[in-house]
Every structure is written in C-alpha cells, then in structure tokens.
Amino acid sequence: MKKTADIVIIGGGVAGCSCAYYLAKRGFRNIVLVEKKYITSGSTGRCAANFKEQWESPVKCEMGKYSIRQFKVLGEETGFGDLEVVQNGYMFTLYQPDQVAEFKRRQTMQNSIGVPTQYLEPYEVKQIIPQYNTAGLLGAILNPEDGHINPFKLTFAYEKGAKDRGVEFDTYTTVTGIRVEGGRVKAVITDRGTIETPVVINATEAETKWISRMVGLYHPVEPQKHEILITEPMDYLKLPMITSYDQKIYIHQMPHGGFAMGTLNEFQPMGIVNYGSSWNFLEEMCRRAVQMIPAFQNVRVIRQWAGHYGMTPDMNVILGPAPEVEGYILATGAAKSMMMSPAIGTLIAEILAGDTESAIPISKKDVGLSRFQNYFINPGGSSKKNMDAEDAVS
Ligand SMILES: Cc1cc2nc3c(=O)[nH]c(=O)nc-3n(C[C@H](O)[C@H](O)[C@H](O)COP(=O)(O)OP(=O)(O)OC[C@H]3O[C@@H](n4cnc5c(N)ncnc54)[C@H](O)[C@@H]3O)c2cc1C
Known part of the structure; x- marks a missing residue:
C-alpha cells in the first residue's frame, strides 16, 4: 500500500x-x-441497475442524458467489453390526478431539452404490457431511451x-x-x-x-433501506421498467429472464445501515406484484436482499x-x-x-x-x- x-x-x-x-x-x-x-x-x-434520463429537474435530466451516452462507449473506451446496455424504456404508471398533472408538467420540461418522454393512455399501456392490470390506472409516462446496464x-x-x-x-x-x-x-x-x-x-x-x-x-x-427480490427466469419479453409511486413498487425484467422487484423498507427508520432481509417485504412485494401483473401468481422467488439509498434533501x-x-x-x-x-x-x-x-x-x-x-x-x-x-x- x-x-x-x-x-x-x-x-x-x-x-x-x-x-x-x-x-x-x-x-x-x-x-x-x-x-x-x-x-x-x-x-x-x-x-436494480436501471438508468433513466427522465427526471423532475433539468439538471438531473442533463446528467442522465450524459450518463447514457457514456454507458454506450465505456465498455470499448476502457477495454473491458460489453456492459450489457439495453434500452427497453422506463414507465411510470399513474393512479392519481395530481400524479398525472405532475408527470405531464415534467414531460413538457423533458421534451424541451431532448428527453423523448411520451404520455400513454391505459389502453396503450396494455398494448405494451398485455399482462398489466389497468384497473384504476389513469395513464403512464414512458421514455423509450431509458434502460438497464450490468452494474x-x-x-x-x-x-x-x-x-x-x-x-x-x-x-x-x-x-x-x-x-x-x-x-x-x-x-x-x-x-x-x-x-x-x-x-x-x-x-x-x-x-x-x-x-x-x-x-x-x-x-x-441519510441511508434509507431498500429491499429487492428476483424471480425465477422466464421468457425475455423486453418490457420497460415499471414504477408506480402509488403502489410503491418497481418491476423490471433482467436480460437473463428473472424479474427484479423492490421497494423501500417502511419499518426501518432512516439514518442507519442494516443489510438484513425481511419476511414482511417478501410477503408485501409478492402481493403488490400480483395485483399489478396477475400472471406473477405462480412464479417462484429465487432470492431477496437489501441495500441502501443515500438520501439527500x-x-x-x-x-x-x-x-x-x-x-x-x-x-x-x-x-x-x-x-x-x-x-x-x-x-x-x-x-x-x-x-x-x-x-x-x-x-x-x-x-x-x-x-x-x-x-x-x-x-x-x-x-x-x-x-x-x-x-x-x-
Ligand atoms: C435495492 C436497490 C435498488 C437500487 N436500484 C437502483 C437502480 O435501479 N439504478 C440506480 O442508478 N441506482 C439504484 N440503486 C442505488 C445505487 O445502488 C446506489 O446509488 C449506488 O450503487 C451508490 O454507489 P456508491 O459507489 O456511491 O456507493 P456504494 O456502492 O455503497 O459504495 C460505497 C463503498 O464505500 C465503502 N466504505 C464505506 N465506509 C468505508 C470506510 N470507512 N473505509 C473504506 N470503505 C468504506 C463501502 O464498503 C462501499 O463498498 C439501488 C439501490 C438499492 C439498495
């Protein structure tokens, strides 16, 4: 040393x-x-290894846009090789009128600086993800340039x-x-x-x-605990990442076919670091995932783990x-x-x-x-x- x-x-x-x-x-x-x-x-x-350039502020959009451009060249630039970059999109599904208004406001800002987010009606969500339960859904925002990389x-x-x-x-x-x-x-x-x-x-x-x-x-x-699980592999459907603030869940399929899904741990106070996994998360995540996509009902979970976000004001x-x-x-x-x-x-x-x-x-x-x-x-x-x-x- x-x-x-x-x-x-x-x-x-x-x-x-x-x-x-x-x-x-x-x-x-x-x-x-x-x-x-x-x-x-x-x-x-x-x-969960998703990336996006659709954010609530122009500063973060610009940082996201720059980062995606770099993801596409870093493998070659460093001599490491393929980084498994896929751009299947990132979709926020919206259930509250105020969410729709906020995400449409963001869309106007995003489009003005070159982030091609699109607003989708529930039937359009169903066209992209036929398995999605659209009951109560008001709409969605999708950016097709967002995606996933091997972290x-x-x-x-x-x-x-x-x-x-x-x-x-x-x-x-x-x-x-x-x-x-x-x-x-x-x-x-x-x-x-x-x-x-x-x-x-x-x-x-x-x-x-x-x-x-x-x-x-x-x-x-401040550290905030998040938990995540992965299912057994299934046919790779090239679906966008789905996030719902209302249902407090994100779901996306990894290139090897397993679906990763996660949320924050609502029971651990912010500010401490603890890597333990919880039964409560497993049960609750499965319930929410099946509600969103009923086809998950008989899918097996392979493993679960926990980590932390570093939250700034x-x-x-x-x-x-x-x-x-x-x-x-x-x-x-x-x-x-x-x-x-x-x-x-x-x-x-x-x-x-x-x-x-x-x-x-x-x-x-x-x-x-x-x-x-x-x-x-x-x-x-x-x-x-x-x-x-x-x-x-x-
Ligand atoms: C479940 C989950 C899902 C997530 N999903 C996404 C996602 O889809 N997309 C995304 O962009 N981000 C996601 N994140 C967030 C992302 O993982 C983090 O923002 C990112 O990995 C942080 O990277 P980092 O290098 O700053 O920190 P870390 O990867 O935490 O690295 C910090 C390192 O510092 C070391 N360290 C700490 N103290 C010391 C010390 N005293 N001496 C020496 N070393 C020390 C630690 O051991 C650690 O390895 C997710 C996080 C979790 C937990």
Missing part, C-alpha cells in the same frame, strides 16, 4: 470507481482508492480503466480516520496504515456521514468541496449514483481540474454543498441522533 498519494478516494462502489477512472483519464496521477470490503460490496452490487461490469470497467492508468486499489482496507491540520486534509488513516494526502474524496453514499464525521462535519446524506448528488476543510471532497448521495456515475466521475474531475466549462450543461453550484445552506442551519434532530446509533452499520 502506498504511503503517500495526491488523491485518496474512499469507497469502491460505482461512484468511487467512476471518480478513479475519470480523474486518471483526465491526467491526474498518484491516486489510491480504498475500499473496506470488495469492489461493488456496497449498494452498487445490490441495485458489476460497469464498475469493473471503471476499475480496469483506472488501473490501466496507474490507480492503486486497496480492498479490504477500512478508513478509520482522516487527519486534518490547520483546516487542511493531511492524511487518511486506515487499518493497514496511513496514506499522506492533501485530497480525500468521500464516495461512500449511504455511509457518507460517518466519513464526514472524521473531519468534524455533518453532511445530509433534494435527492440529487453532492459533488465538490466542503468549504470548512480544504481538500475534503464529496462525491456522494442521491440514491441513483449507479445511473449517474459517468456524470459523477466527469464532474469530480472537472471540479478538481478547476474547469469553468463542463461536458454537462449544468452549473457546478447545482450539485455543490452550497445549495443546502438553509438545511445546515437546522439539520434536524433525528439525523444527528442516528449518527451515534450503536448498530449504525451492521
């Missing part, structure tokens, strides 16, 4: 590996990535691209502290030794706040420096870092290079910490309290 580095990245998930790749591609050298377990062991290896292959592609450019990956190495002197980062302390460095990037999404606490700061990224990523500690950078948050990972790595490389222009037509302020100015004045008691929970990470 190196004793000194120009940049240390904490977290070997898709975000940390993306930062490693785009920084190295940009010409930064002497980079070390530190991961306490193995690459993809966090949320990345537990995600393991994507992360390993970033890893390969970074290693080929000299980045050192230290797995099974836990960061236990960050030394700050005179308001500047000086070193990252791990259970395998200390790395002297002026720059540390926190790319741990769900565990962000525990790393930030090492430099004496609180950052508003506005549900977007936090990218850039924490002004209180020079050299402390966040590359975290927003629960959808897998699908945003090309944008995350690219923006972090631009921020560290001091670029004023960006490959993505957004302002760095839109993703920086300063947008939470008011949040910091009153960060909320429960989040603070949960930082000290003994079972915080289990």
Whole structure:
C-alpha cells in the first residue's frame, strides 16, 4: 500500500470507481482508492441497475442524458467489453390526478431539452404490457431511451480503466480516520496504515456521514433501506421498467429472464445501515406484484436482499468541496449514483481540474454543498441522533 498519494478516494462502489477512472483519464496521477470490503460490496452490487434520463429537474435530466451516452462507449473506451446496455424504456404508471398533472408538467420540461418522454393512455399501456392490470390506472409516462446496464461490469470497467492508468486499489482496507491540520486534509488513516494526502474524496453514499464525521462535519446524506427480490427466469419479453409511486413498487425484467422487484423498507427508520432481509417485504412485494401483473401468481422467488439509498434533501448528488476543510471532497448521495456515475466521475474531475466549462450543461453550484445552506442551519434532530446509533452499520 502506498504511503503517500495526491488523491485518496474512499469507497469502491460505482461512484468511487467512476471518480478513479475519470480523474486518471483526465491526467491526474498518484491516486489510491480504498475500499473496506470488495469492489461493488456496497449498494452498487445490490441495485436494480436501471438508468433513466427522465427526471423532475433539468439538471438531473442533463446528467442522465450524459450518463447514457457514456454507458454506450465505456465498455470499448476502457477495454473491458460489453456492459450489457439495453434500452427497453422506463414507465411510470399513474393512479392519481395530481400524479398525472405532475408527470405531464415534467414531460413538457423533458421534451424541451431532448428527453423523448411520451404520455400513454391505459389502453396503450396494455398494448405494451398485455399482462398489466389497468384497473384504476389513469395513464403512464414512458421514455423509450431509458434502460438497464450490468452494474458489476460497469464498475469493473471503471476499475480496469483506472488501473490501466496507474490507480492503486486497496480492498479490504477500512478508513478509520482522516487527519486534518490547520483546516487542511493531511492524511487518511486506515487499518493497514496511513496514506499522506492533501485530497480525500468521500464516495461512500449511504455511509457518507460517518466519513464526514472524521473531519468534524455533518453532511445530509441519510441511508434509507431498500429491499429487492428476483424471480425465477422466464421468457425475455423486453418490457420497460415499471414504477408506480402509488403502489410503491418497481418491476423490471433482467436480460437473463428473472424479474427484479423492490421497494423501500417502511419499518426501518432512516439514518442507519442494516443489510438484513425481511419476511414482511417478501410477503408485501409478492402481493403488490400480483395485483399489478396477475400472471406473477405462480412464479417462484429465487432470492431477496437489501441495500441502501443515500438520501439527500433534494435527492440529487453532492459533488465538490466542503468549504470548512480544504481538500475534503464529496462525491456522494442521491440514491441513483449507479445511473449517474459517468456524470459523477466527469464532474469530480472537472471540479478538481478547476474547469469553468463542463461536458454537462449544468452549473457546478447545482450539485455543490452550497445549495443546502438553509438545511445546515437546522439539520434536524433525528439525523444527528442516528449518527451515534450503536448498530449504525451492521
Ligand atoms: C435495492 C436497490 C435498488 C437500487 N436500484 C437502483 C437502480 O435501479 N439504478 C440506480 O442508478 N441506482 C439504484 N440503486 C442505488 C445505487 O445502488 C446506489 O446509488 C449506488 O450503487 C451508490 O454507489 P456508491 O459507489 O456511491 O456507493 P456504494 O456502492 O455503497 O459504495 C460505497 C463503498 O464505500 C465503502 N466504505 C464505506 N465506509 C468505508 C470506510 N470507512 N473505509 C473504506 N470503505 C468504506 C463501502 O464498503 C462501499 O463498498 C439501488 C439501490 C438499492 C439498495
């Protein structure tokens, strides 16, 4: 393990590996990535792996558009090979008049910046997914350009691209502290030794706040537990991903034929990390899935697992420096870092290079910490309290 580095990245998930790749591609050298377990062991290896460019804000749409363009070239660019990118679309099914109004408002904005979302009547949903139970359905929004990617292959592609450019990956190495002197980062302390460095990037999404606490700061990224299951494989139908906020469920078919379906765990409070699976989720998810698509009735579940979203107050990523500690950078948050990972790595490389222009037509302020100015004045008691929970990470 190196004793000194120009940049240390904490977290070997898709975000940390993306930062490693785009920084190295940009010409930064002497980079070390530190991961306490193995690459993809966090949320990345537990995600449903969908990507989309249809969002509620233009900033996220632009980040999504850029990321999809990168997904199509990254396999070749890194020399890793096929990343299993499929674009079968992403559909929100709508059951409430206010949802219809909101998604139509979003559609107008999305279409104006080149995201080709379409509004569908229930009979059109039935044409695309004949098995869908349209009782009570008012309509749907579909973007045919959204899709799915293999999150393991994507992360390993970033890893390969970074290693080929000299980045050192230290797995099974836990960061236990960050030394700050005179308001500047000086070193990252791990259970395998200390790395002297002026720059540390926190790319741990769900565990962000525990790393930030090492430099004496609180950052508003709270873990939220999500559970997911996968069914036995069936004929591959090339259906779009289906999400219903009303029924609190998403369903999509993996290229190997199994259907993945999940939701948040409503019983675990936000703010703690716990990978346990629950019987309650299994029962409830099966009930909701059969209600939505009755043909699931006799389909067997192969396995279930749990992971975490890192929730920020506005549900977007936090990218850039924490002004209180020079050299402390966040590359975290927003629960959808897998699908945003090309944008995350690219923006972090631009921020560290001091670029004023960006490959993505957004302002760095839109993703920086300063947008939470008011949040910091009153960060909320429960989040603070949960930082000290003994079972915080289990
Ligand atoms: C059930 C589920 C479904 C999801 N579906 C989707 C989806 O369809 N599309 C999508 O884009 N996103 C989805 N997500 C979210 C997505 O998985 C995450 O946003 C993304 O993987 C986060 O990547 P990351 O690299 O920031 O974090 P992680 O993958 O969690 O990586 C962070 C790493 O930091 C390491 N770490 C933490 N503390 C330390 C320390 N002290 N020292 C060293 N290492 C440390 C952890 O071990 C971990 O490997 C889903 C998540 C879940 C749980």
